[in-house]
Every structure is written in C-alpha cells, then in structure tokens.
Amino acid sequence: MNSNKIKSFPTQPGVYVMYNDAGKILYVGKAKNLYNRLKTYFQKNVSSLKTKALMSHVTDIKTTITETENEALLLEANLIKQYAPKYNVLLRDDKSYPYIYLSTQDVFPRLDVYRGPRKKMGEYYGPFASASIVRETITFLQKMFKLRQCSDSFFRHRSRPCLQYQINRCTAPCVNKINQKDYAKQVEQVRLFLQGKSEVIVADLTDKMQIAAKKQEYERAAFFRDQIVQLRQIQNQQTMSVGEGDVDVLAIIHEQSIAVVCVLQIRSGKLLSKKIFQPDVPKSVSLGEALEQFIPQYYLLLTHYDSLPSKVVLNETVPNKTWLENALMSALKHKIQITQSTRGYQGKWLKLAAINAKYSLQQELLEKDSFSEQFSALQKMLQLPAEVNRIECFDVSHTLGESTVASCVVCTPEGALKSDYRRYNIKDITGGDDYASIKQVLTRRYKKVIENKAVLPDVILIDGGKGQIKVAAEVLAELNITQVLLLSIYKGDQRKAKNDRLLSWQEGQSVSLHFNHEGMRVLQFVRDEAHRFAITAHRAQQVKKRTTSVLETIPGVGPKRRRQLLAHFGGLQRLKSASRDEIARVEGISDALASAIYKEFHGD
Known part of the structure; x- marks a missing residue:
C-alpha cells in the first residue's frame, strides 16, 4: 500500500475495513484511534501469525469515522454480520429463539409462543433454548x-x-x-413465575390456603394446596436454583478448528436456558479475543433486550473489558458488568457451561469423524487414486416451470460447508426445462470459479439421470474443466435410498457404477441437502410471488372454508404452524383436505 495513505488515516475513533485485490472484505476492525491502530499492521516485526497472513492479502483499507468508540463497536458488529469476513470471528447461529408472549394490552391477556421481531404490544419472556421448553412451560402455566x-x-x-x-x-x-x-390476579401470578419469583407466589398461595381453611372453605383450600405442590415440583425440576441475580455465563471451548460457545441464562438464581453457538474463529485468534468479538454480536444484534443480565461471567479474559462494558451500556441503556470468576455460585455456573460446551464440541467432532470415514469409503468405492476433499452437488426445483431455483451445496470431510452454499434464480429458459436449468447453473457457477481462481471440487454431483449428466459434461467441456469427476444420482425403484442409481461420465458417455452403501452414504446426504436447499428457496419465491391467498390455490378450499380456517386459527401464520390433526378439527375439513392443506405449507 502507498505510504502516504497510511499517514492519512484519521486519529478519531471508528471502523476500518480491509480488502483484497478482488475487492472482497477480509477483515473488519474497530479502534479508539484509527491511525494508531492501523499503523501497527505495517510494523516490520509483527509477531501475530494471523496479522501476517491477513496483511499478505490486503491491498486496500477504508475507514469510517464515528463520534464515539461505542458507535464504532456497534458498526463493527453490524459489518461483520453483513459481510462475514474471512479473518473475523463470525456468529453463525442467528436463528429466531422462541419467547413466551403475554398480551397485556388485552382486557383478558393470553399466553402464546412467539418467534421473530417483537413488534406487537405486550410482554415477552425469554428467549428460550427450544420450543419444547416453551410448550412445557405454557402447559404448566395453563394447568396452574x-x-x-x-x-x-x-x-x-x-x-x-x-x-x-x-x-x-x-x-x-x-x-x-x-x-x-x-x-x-392470575395474570400477575404468571408474571411473577416467568420473572423467576416463584417463592412470592408460594407465599401468596400459602396465605390464601390458610385463610380458606380458617373459613372452612376446604375445597378452595385444597385448590391452593395443589397449586403449591405443582409449583414445588417444577422448582425441583430446575437444573440449578441457587444464588441470586440475573447473570449470563459464557464458556468457550476450542479444539480441532471447531469453537463452541455455551451461554447459560441465569435469572433470579435459576438456570432458565442454555444456548450453543459455533462461531468461526480464525487461526491464531485467542479465546479471549474470540469472546470479545462474540459478545457485541450476541447482545447488540439479537432481539432479547428485555432479558438482559446485570452481569456476564466468562471463562476467558477479554482484552478490552472496560470498553465492552461502556459500549453495551451506551447501546442498550443497561449496565452489564463483565467478569471472570471461579468462586462460589459463579464458579459452579462456569463449570456447568464448560461441561455443556465440551459436550457439544464432542458431538461435532463425532459428526466430523463420521464424514471423514464416509469420504474414505467413497474414495475406495470409486477407486480414486487421490482423496476426495470437496463435493459440489446441484439440484433444480420448480412447480410446473414456475419460480425455478437451482441449488449448489458443498460437502467436505469435515461436514457440510454451509458458508459455500449458493442459490441461483434460473431465468430466460422455457419453464420446466431441467436440462437448460442445469446448463445455466453450472455455467454461471464455474465461470465465476474460473474468473476468481477459486477451488474446483473433486466431485461434481448432479441430481438427475442420463440427460442431466450429459448436459453437465457438455458445460464442463466448454469451460475446459477436465480434472473433476462428474457423477449423477437418481432414484431407483419405489424411490427408496437403497435403490438409488449412480452414473459416471467416462469417455463421452454415462456409465452405471456398482456401489456399496457405505460409499454412497455421503453422496445421498449431499443430494438430499441440495434438494432441501433448492426446494426451500423455491417455496419462498412462490410465497413471495403470490398476491392472492395461498389457500385459494388448494382444490376443495372455497371462500367459506377459507373463512372457517382463518377464523379458527386467527390468521394464516397460525394455520401454517398447525399440524394435520389440528387442521382436520376445523368444521367442514376432511382428513384428506387437511393433508392437502398441510402439504401446501410443508411439502411431503
């Protein structure tokens, strides 16, 4: 880089973005003083291996000045999430966690499970680690x-x-x-329970029970007694119910290039939820640095501001603790103390978080080993001289030629490489022409791979038969790609996995291959994953494209039945989440029609 540009970097706080020669973002960072921070990257004696590797690819640096350091932290977190740079720690698990929703704006509030942005008026409790926990809690609250x-x-x-x-x-x-x-009064008791204040409820119920007993209202007293017993039982089911305060406990474990962060949510001394994340941690980044980048992404970008802790306990030391605390305070208007403690209850919580993180890591490693074994079996089955390190599989999805989408999924011996998954909207072809779709997606995919000098796969797998593999071979020949093994897989008799058929393109024609089920397993997995990825995108396009109700396209569902369905479930979203049996309970809806409605929303 030009030395004059280095000298021109501003001295204010802000964010810097590093690019390679292709204009791709490699790294996003923050600084209290941009000039002082950036000049450290150009010192002669750089000890960090990560910095050396990074700077060997950097050709340009752009900066954004912010008014405060806290604004820089928030902007950095947003840019990392948006662009997923190679050398940053990436928070990949950003699914929408379920909440318990209480519609306090209603005269008679209702309880419900809720996911997504919290735009509706009311109170939200959570997030919870799984929907099953929410359902169990709501069932208990209904009974209680x-x-x-x-x-x-x-x-x-x-x-x-x-x-x-x-x-x-x-x-x-x-x-x-x-x-x-x-x-x-019932609503207030539910509030107290969801806030972790069960003892207040027990004390209140005990008083009511005693008053009823004194008045010789024994049935009423027995009712309060049963409620107390139920509360005690659910309290005993808590995995941890010690100490006081609202605390989040974060433990990070790293092994064999896989990092796992376990977050325990402690409220009023009770363990309310456990969440597991797998951030992408570049080599040579310390666990403390990884946590430092994880924390702002977790607290500033996820939608759970109503459930913030007063303290965050870590198993690793973060380099800029004070800065993080001030930034979180500024952005969330809520003071959070960040600490590293191994004593008392906090030490026990940390130990529990570490155990959960380690367990999740072991599960990932087992899955990784399984894929590695399957890749070895595939190599033996195909009698290949070299190891197979990358498989790319393609599938096409459409409905009567409408909203055609092609997918490309990638698998390595370490498992599915979801960061390399791609979807392609197929255009300018005759609707329903699978051959033209395969030709277009392969041409677009591998022209770009060649232009960017990216890695070619060892195996290209097509979901289809002789026609599809022939078209694929023609595309590869046009692009002069000869060092890749081309296969296709298609369903056999009764569309069962054991009857799958495998073709290979050899010397200008497709050849059926003999196979064993161990070697086929990874190919079947990749094929199914490509199908899932394509059909999910296709369905999303269909829903987006339709301007009329989805129900109008289902044979047998006329205006009257549409009104009955929407009135019963209170809207289309609730209907979408209903099971076949729930749909069949609506008056006038037969089992067959319920299955057709369910299939429209969920597929086979």
Whole structure:
C-alpha cells in the first residue's frame, strides 16, 4: 500500500475495513484511534501469525469515522454480520429463539409462543433454548393459572366455554365465567413465575390456603394446596436454583478448528436456558479475543433486550473489558458488568457451561469423524487414486416451470460447508426445462470459479439421470474443466435410498457404477441437502410471488372454508404452524383436505 495513505488515516475513533485485490472484505476492525491502530499492521516485526497472513492479502483499507468508540463497536458488529469476513470471528447461529408472549394490552391477556421481531404490544419472556421448553412451560402455566391461550378471533366469537374450560385449563373469560379483577390476579401470578419469583407466589398461595381453611372453605383450600405442590415440583425440576441475580455465563471451548460457545441464562438464581453457538474463529485468534468479538454480536444484534443480565461471567479474559462494558451500556441503556470468576455460585455456573460446551464440541467432532470415514469409503468405492476433499452437488426445483431455483451445496470431510452454499434464480429458459436449468447453473457457477481462481471440487454431483449428466459434461467441456469427476444420482425403484442409481461420465458417455452403501452414504446426504436447499428457496419465491391467498390455490378450499380456517386459527401464520390433526378439527375439513392443506405449507 502507498505510504502516504497510511499517514492519512484519521486519529478519531471508528471502523476500518480491509480488502483484497478482488475487492472482497477480509477483515473488519474497530479502534479508539484509527491511525494508531492501523499503523501497527505495517510494523516490520509483527509477531501475530494471523496479522501476517491477513496483511499478505490486503491491498486496500477504508475507514469510517464515528463520534464515539461505542458507535464504532456497534458498526463493527453490524459489518461483520453483513459481510462475514474471512479473518473475523463470525456468529453463525442467528436463528429466531422462541419467547413466551403475554398480551397485556388485552382486557383478558393470553399466553402464546412467539418467534421473530417483537413488534406487537405486550410482554415477552425469554428467549428460550427450544420450543419444547416453551410448550412445557405454557402447559404448566395453563394447568396452574388457567390463562387463555386462544387467538383473539376465536376469543371474540365464543358463545359458550371451549374444551380448555371443560378440562380445567382455562377460566373462560370469553363468556364471563371470571371477572376482570380475578383474571388480573392470575395474570400477575404468571408474571411473577416467568420473572423467576416463584417463592412470592408460594407465599401468596400459602396465605390464601390458610385463610380458606380458617373459613372452612376446604375445597378452595385444597385448590391452593395443589397449586403449591405443582409449583414445588417444577422448582425441583430446575437444573440449578441457587444464588441470586440475573447473570449470563459464557464458556468457550476450542479444539480441532471447531469453537463452541455455551451461554447459560441465569435469572433470579435459576438456570432458565442454555444456548450453543459455533462461531468461526480464525487461526491464531485467542479465546479471549474470540469472546470479545462474540459478545457485541450476541447482545447488540439479537432481539432479547428485555432479558438482559446485570452481569456476564466468562471463562476467558477479554482484552478490552472496560470498553465492552461502556459500549453495551451506551447501546442498550443497561449496565452489564463483565467478569471472570471461579468462586462460589459463579464458579459452579462456569463449570456447568464448560461441561455443556465440551459436550457439544464432542458431538461435532463425532459428526466430523463420521464424514471423514464416509469420504474414505467413497474414495475406495470409486477407486480414486487421490482423496476426495470437496463435493459440489446441484439440484433444480420448480412447480410446473414456475419460480425455478437451482441449488449448489458443498460437502467436505469435515461436514457440510454451509458458508459455500449458493442459490441461483434460473431465468430466460422455457419453464420446466431441467436440462437448460442445469446448463445455466453450472455455467454461471464455474465461470465465476474460473474468473476468481477459486477451488474446483473433486466431485461434481448432479441430481438427475442420463440427460442431466450429459448436459453437465457438455458445460464442463466448454469451460475446459477436465480434472473433476462428474457423477449423477437418481432414484431407483419405489424411490427408496437403497435403490438409488449412480452414473459416471467416462469417455463421452454415462456409465452405471456398482456401489456399496457405505460409499454412497455421503453422496445421498449431499443430494438430499441440495434438494432441501433448492426446494426451500423455491417455496419462498412462490410465497413471495403470490398476491392472492395461498389457500385459494388448494382444490376443495372455497371462500367459506377459507373463512372457517382463518377464523379458527386467527390468521394464516397460525394455520401454517398447525399440524394435520389440528387442521382436520376445523368444521367442514376432511382428513384428506387437511393433508392437502398441510402439504401446501410443508411439502411431503
């Protein structure tokens, strides 16, 4: 780089972005003083292997000045998430975690499971590690406090109590079986429980039980007694219920190029949830540095601000603890203390987090070993002289030629390489022409690979038969790609995996190969993954493209049945998440029609 440009770097706080000669972002960093930070990259005696490797590819650096260091931290986190640079720690697990939703804006609030951005008014509790935990909690709350869980549409149109009232899981506010004041007391108890204040509820229930007993209202006293017993049971089911305060515990473990971060969410001394993440940690990055980059991405970018801890306990020391604390305080308007403690309850929590992280890492390593064995079996089956290190598989998905999408998935001996997965929207072809689709996707894919001098796979796998593999061979010949083994796989009799057929392109024609199931396993996995990836994109396109209700395309679902379905479930989103049996319970919907509706949303 030009030395004059280095001297021109600003001295204010901000973010810097490093590019290679192809204009691709390699690294995003933050600095209190951009000039002082950037000049360290150009010193003659650089000890860090990561810095040496990085700077050997950097051809340009661009900076963005921010008013404060905290703004720089937030911008850095957003850029890392957006561009996923090779030399940054990447937080890959960004799925939407479930919450328990309480519609406090309603006169009679309801409980529900909720995912996604929290735009609706009301209170959200969570996030929880899995939907099953949320469902179990809501089931308990229904038995215990009897709040309604029905949709607002269902609630408004009731003229008599539903089944939930009959089985004693709801107090039927829809038909005034309970007044607003008593229902509000139930809501408050649910709030206390979800905030981890079970002891307050137990104390209140104990008082009510004693008062009822003194008044010789023995049935009422027995009701309160049963509630206390249920609360005690669920308290005993907590994996940890010691200490006080709201704390998040983060433990990071790294082995064989795989890093795992376990996050334990402790609220009011109770372990509420466990989450596992697998950030991409570049070589030569210390575990403390990895945690330093993980923390802002986790707390600033994930949507759970209503469940923030007062303290974060780490098993590694982060280099810029004070800066992180100040940045989180500025962005979240909530003070979070970052500490590394091995004493008392915090030490026990750290030990538990480390155990969970290690277990998850072991599971990943086992899966990695399994893929490695499958790749070895594939090499033996195909009698290849060299190891197979990369397989790329292609599939095409469309419905009657509409919204055609092709997928490319990548697999290595370490498992599926999802960062290299690609989707291609197929255009300018005759609808339903699979051969033209295969030709277009392979041409686009490998022209770009050649232009960027990227890595070619050892095996290209096509989901299809003789026609598809022939078209693929023609594309590779046009691009002068000769060192890649071309295979295709297609379903045999009864479309069962054991009857799959395998073709190889040899000397200008397709040849059937004899195979063993050990060697075929990885090819079947990659084929199924390509199919899943393509059909998911295709369905998303279809939904986006339609301007009318999805229900209008289902034979047998007319205007009346559409109204019944939407009224029963309270909207299309709830209908989409319903099971076949739940759909079949709607009046006028047969089992066959319920299956057709379910298939429209979920496929086979």
